[in-house]
Amino acid sequence: MTIVFLGIDLAKNVFALHGVDQSGRAALVRPLVRRDQLLEAIAKLPPCTIGMEACSGAHHWARLFERFGHTVRLMAPKFVAPYRMSGRRGKNDAADAAAICEALQRPAMRFVPVKTELAQCRLAVHTVREGWMR
Incomplete structure (x- = not known):
């Protein structure tokens, strides 16, 4: 089982994890991974490309996953939304992870750079300051 792309719904x-192999078939489908088990599960995987929707928590997880040799790509949620299935199996965590994995493989996808911890701290200060100014 060689996973090439892994989508994680945070x-x-x-x-929820959804990984595909070289041929594009689902090789890892784990819809329920607890917070305390996530880092261990990612550490066991061989280096692959991991995709997540960009949020403040995603930057933290991306820094942790990169320590294990993985390549992490963050995407704006509005770019992942078109890849979600609609209908009966529509919006749930497993479907979101599959959509993230699908969007990750698109050649024209735009990615958000992973922020350092210092950059996130600065952004938090500016956000709080902006709230005080209003």
């Missing part, structure tokens, strides 16, 4: 306590 949440508060339970995450």
